[in-house]
Amino acid sequence: xxxxxxxxxxxxxxxxxxxxxxxxxxxxxxxxxxxxxxxxxxxxxxxxxxxxxxxxxxxxxxxxxxxxxxxxxxxxxxxxxxxxxxxxxxxxxxxxxxxxxxxxxxxxxxxxxxxxxxxxxxxxxxxxxxxxxxxxxxxxxxxxxxxxxxxxxxxxxxxxxxxxxxxxxxxxxxxxxxxxxxxxxxxxxxxxxxxxxxxxxxxxxxxxxxxxxxxxxxxxxxxxxxxxxxxxxxxxxxxxxxxxxxxxxxxx
Amino acid sequence: xxxxxxxxxxxxxxxxxxxxxxxxxxxxxxxxxxxxxxxxxxxxxxxxxxxxxxxxxxxxxxxxxxxxxxxxxxxxxxxxxxxxxxxxxxxxxxxxxxxxxxxxxxxxxxxxxxxxxxxxxxxxxxxxxxxxxxxxxxxxxxxxxxxxxxxxxxxxxxxxxxxxxxxxxxxxxxxxxxxxxxxxxxxxxxxxxxxxxxxxxxxxxxxxxxxxxxxxxxxxxxxxxxxxxxxxxxxxxxxxxxxxxxxxxxxxxxxxxxxxxxxxxxxxxxxxxxxxxxxxxxxxxxxxxxxxxxxxxxxxxxx
Numbered sequence: 383x384x385x386x387x388x389x390x391x392x393x394x395x396x397x398x399x400x401x402x403x404x405x406x407x408x409x410x411x412x413x414x415x416x417x418x419x420x421x422x423x424x425x426x427x428x429x430x431x432x433x434x435x436x437x438x439x440x441x442x443x444x445x446x447x448x449x450x451x452x453x454x455x456x457x458x459x460x461x462x463x464x465x466x467x468x469x470x471x472x473x474x475x476x477x478x479x480x481x482x483x484x485x486x487x488x489x490x491x492x493x494x495x496x497x498x499x500x501x502x503x504x505x506x507x508x509x510x511x512x513x514x515x516x517x518x519x520x521x522x523x524x525x526x527x528x529x530x531x532x533x534x535x536x537x538x539x540x541x542x543x544x545x546x547x548x549x550x551x552x553x554x555x556x557x558x559x560x561x562x563x564x565x566x567x568x569x570x571x572x573x574x575x576x577x578x579x580x581x582x583x584x585x586x587x588x589x590x591x592x593x594x595x596x597x598x599x600x601x602x603x604x605x606x607x608x609x610x611x612x613x614x615x616x617x618x619x620x621x622x623x624x625x626x627x628x629x630x631x632x633x634x
Numbered sequence: 635x636x637x638x639x640x641x642x643x644x645x646x647x648x649x650x651x652x653x654x655x656x657x658x659x660x661x662x663x664x665x666x667x668x669x670x671x672x673x674x675x676x677x678x679x680x681x682x683x684x685x686x687x688x689x690x691x692x693x694x695x696x697x698x699x700x701x702x703x704x705x706x707x708x709x710x711x712x713x714x715x716x717x718x719x720x721x722x723x724x725x726x727x728x729x730x731x732x733x734x735x736x737x738x739x740x741x742x743x744x745x746x747x748x749x750x751x752x753x754x755x756x757x758x759x760x761x762x763x764x765x766x767x768x769x770x771x772x773x774x775x776x777x778x779x780x781x782x783x784x785x786x787x788x789x790x791x792x793x794x795x796x797x798x799x800x801x802x803x804x805x806x807x808x809x810x811x812x813x814x815x816x817x818x819x820x821x822x823x824x825x826x827x828x829x830x831x832x833x834x835x836x837x838x839x840x841x842x843x844x845x846x847x848x849x850x851x852x853x854x855x856x857x858x859x860x861x862x863x864x865x866x867x868x869x870x871x872x873x874x875x876x877x878x879x880x881x882x883x884x885x886x887x888x889x890x891x892x893x894x895x896x897x898x899x900x901x902x903x904x905x906x907x908x909x910x911x912x913x914x915x916x917x918x919x920x921x922x923x924x925x926x927x928x929x930x931x932x933x934x935x936x937x
Binding site (some may be wrong): 427455596 | 661664689697764852900904
């Protein structure tokens with residue numbers, strides 16, 4: 383059975399403006415697929431809904447979440463410190479499907495960057511060639527962690543680091559091998575532009591979508607997206623059927 | 635410690651405990667990943683119509699203090715798919731299924747009823763109170779005459795006991811309760827969600843794509859308790875009480891107010907195991923307080 387467990391906070395650190403890295407320790411090992419997420423429960427009686435947060439890394443019983451403190455819930459999370467506890471669900475949703483061979487291009491935008499780290503580590507362990515391409519507003523985060531795993535391309539909106547412009551523009555001016563599978567998480571406009579780029583290049587692309595969720599495990603049907611599957615328009619739950627979908631099917 | 639018997643007979647349905655799931659918050663496979671569904675008194679499945687419904691655009695969910703708004707709009711795969719997938723899956727569990735029925739018109743309500751008559755469904759819950767569906771839905775639930783009309787029509791074609799789910803978005807809920815009782819309902823359930831709204835101050839637009847949505851969660855419990863209490867005094871039909879139940883004590887409060895069974899809704903979205911936690915909490919409460927059965931707990935109310 384799936385469950386919700388109490389996790390101890392080992393660290394909760396500001397690593398870029400509004401971006402926090404939280405290290406959690408659970409009593410049991412976590413078996414997460416790259417691209418899955420966990421529900422974080424605030425348990426304060428007022429903010430009831432779980433916060434779905436992508437898994438940055440999961441190793442043994444350690445869970446790393448990197449999140450942006452943007453709304454009331456994530457701001458409450460940002461206020462927690464070492465020694466505090468949080469309830470978190472088992473990993474939820476479907477993750478990325480790694481190819482059997484070749485290159486994976488991991489494209490992250492903003493807080494879409496963190497889940498790509500666990501994906502990069504899993505891809506490298508599988509013997510794949512790893513290229514990461516990330517788009518940031520300004521300040522970078524998780525840069526060293528990605529550089530340890532593979533090649534890293536960077537784009538910033540303000541040009542403060544790397545390519546001045548969007549990450550998809552950066553890709554257009556880069557050499558991407560023909561054996562590449564593209565895996566991505568980020569804001570919708572970025573994903574839309576990326577899917578178009580991949581279609582032009584003939585590269586398979588999987589995208590991780592975001593939507594305002596209720597339960598996070600597929601019961602409430604709050605977070606649907608539309609897919610075009612061979613001409614049939616179908617609605618899928620982002621939390622349960624996704625969050626990762628075949629990019630060429632997503633109707634943005 | 636008192637030995638407790640949690641079983642109830644709800645409008646002819648024998649339940650091992652009085653706890654069921656509020657429609658729209660339970661999905662057999664998904665909820666069943668977190669707990670053994672057979673531990674519940676019954677399950678009420680998501681609203682189902684004769685044909686598939688697309689529901690509303692997203693965002694469909696917004697949080698509020700102690701609650702949430704939803705405007706899912708009864709997205710459902712239609713009765714045929716529901717019978718195959720949801721009922722097919724629930725067959726393997728020792729739990730009665732109550733099907734929540736949706737429609738835009740009397741004809742549509744009757745159509746889905748007839749499609750489910752030959753299934754293992756134990757009971758129907760007629761959803762004439764969804765605030766997110768304009769045609770049908772709440773339109774039937776806010777007018778005593780229309781509520782009676784649809785109840786009577788469905789009752790005529792139904793071969794299973796019929797619960798009618800009432801909306802709190804009316805001046806006098808007892809008038810609707812009386813109307814559906816006269817029209818032949820076997821039970822009532824209340825409350826459906828309260829109509830609510832939130833605005834995003836950054837975009838200056840409603841948080842929900844639908845504009846308004848159904849407000850649920852612990853914040854609405856006092857309204858639900860008051861309405862169960864009022865309806866209990868107005869009609870003699872069994873009442874399924876719901877609205878903000880988070881704990882066994884919350885369930886006990888509904889039973890004292892006049893409910894004969896209860897449903898757990900929003901709590902199960904917050905915490906998937908909430909329905910079975912409520913069963914255990916209610917049992918512990920009754921053991922502690924010395925109530926041997928649900929009838930004794932209900933009879934203890936002094937209001």
